[in-house]
Amino acid sequence: MKFYDCATAPSSRLVRIFIAEKGLEIPTQEVDLRHGEHLSPEFRAINPYGTVPVLETDDGQHLTSTQGCWRYLEAAFPEPPLLGTTPADQALIADRVWRIDLDGVHAAAEALRNRSRGFKDRALTGLVPVAQIPELAERGLARTQRFLESIDGLLGDSEYIAGDSFTAADIIALVTVDFAGWLKLKLPEDAVRAQSWYEKVAARPSAAL
């Protein structure tokens, strides 16, 4: 296997942490997004979408989404389970991950990519230029703030985002909280359960990656 990563990209951090939590060491190649390496013919031969993360499997398959990479690693290396084992757990984790991807990751990306000069004409990932829309930056900020406020409720009385074990739902929630930090947004001070959850997951060795 080989992992194509970018140290600063939240999308590939999702897979980096997952790999570490599985106890795997996979040869990793850094892709220099800042200098457009993802647009090069060499990288486009690996991933025509020009995005990270990419996981190259031993039979040469290129997985080009977090979901694809996670699912491969979970199926090939079941322990410890990060996507659930029983139907109920698997479903709850899938539900939470989808929700956090939409309300958290997409929202923060919407805010960042529509306001930063560095993302001019790159309001969406990929190879086709997409113009920034200032209203969307505002909308993304408001959505990200609402997401941060929702974490206490997602936790309820559970230790982790999808029950009593650490799962991929915690990985995506952690990455989103840190991503929101780039926008200077934080967990509400009075979100006591969310604060305590964050301290716990951020202290795991994988979170340093």
Added chain:
Amino acid sequence: MKFYDCATAPSSRLVRIFIAEKGLEIPTQEVDLRHGEHLSPEFRAINPYGTVPVLETDDGQHLTSTQGCWRYLEAAFPEPPLLGTTPADQALIADRVWRIDLDGVHAAAEALRNRSRGFKDRALTGLVPVAQIPELAERGLARTQRFLESIDGLLGDSEYIAGDSFTAADIIALVTVDFAGWLKLKLPEDAVRAQSWYEKVAARPSAAL
């Protein structure tokens, strides 16, 4: 189990077709989105996000995303597999589904919800009003068109979207092509493989649902 559906919503059609392909019959309750039934206290007690689909499992869990519903049904009723069996198949299907959700479903929703009067202040699903952004309607149309043009390439030399069997990737691609039809967008005439794939999947009994 109980399934909360809405006959006109592409999101719940994704689950409706999946249920039919599994050969299951699940008691179904129609939710009248047009008249705001999803905003009622009764429905919000079932799904606080105010969206369909919702699958209520026999132990009372409410799954509120297509991903959650699909994963539950696949784990509880493995045959026929729609989310893959080998790690490589599971991963490819997850990759394709994520990609089509982003480039197809999200794009078409962006176009529709930002231009139709019926979606005024409902540019995103959920309970919080979100204003329409006309530029986003244009962007969504262009993205949906690009998605339709991409299907031939996704198929390559395969019979189906993720290889040689019908899977959930075909379900989401089919639903997206039909959703794009609401925007008067079609598969390109010269997309021969995509046209032939569409005829085949649209002829399945589940596609009539």
